[in-house]
Amino acid sequence: MLDKNWKFQIGDNAGYASRDYDDSQWQLINPTLDIHEIPVLWKHSVVWFRLQFKVDSRLLGQLAMMIQQAGASEIYLNRKLIKRLGTISKNSKEIIAINPLGKPIALPVDEISGQVLAVCYALQPGIRYATHWDQSNKDLEILINTFEGANFFHFQNAVYFDKSEII
DSSP, X not given: OOOSSEEEEESOOGXXXXXXXXXXXXXXXXXTSBGGGOTHHHHOSOEEEEEEEOOOGGGTTOXXXXXXXXXXXXXXXXTEEEEEESBOOSSGGGOBOOOXXXXXXXXXXXOXXXXXXXXXXXXXXXXXXXOBTTBOOBSEEEEEEEHHHHHHHHHHHHHHHHHTOOO
């Protein structure tokens, strides 16, 4: 789980996705917290999260992300947009949240040098986020695994939720 060493900035600037952007003045944050534990998310329509990391050469081209989120996001790897989950907009009425519920998404790391995962993020106004069955409203949770491991994990979760459904 990627829950450490993330940095956070309010505002919308496409340059934040760049590998070379200086984020040294950004605030450290754990984006896996419940959205109610990060009040600044409710005050600003668009925010950014950034994480710098390295990948072992044996894993190049084999990685997948499993994402759960309460808002909408655009996910960038080294400035390249790799996935949109929902709709981000400067107009808060146009923001549409989506939670992919951990469905594997390719993380196309193809070089060993340092990587920057940048996420443009917004909560959809007007949603009544509630907690049920001890489930929180995680702001942004990203787990990294191989494609094989991610697919297996996703399948196991689907079986668990299918069998635990209340009739």
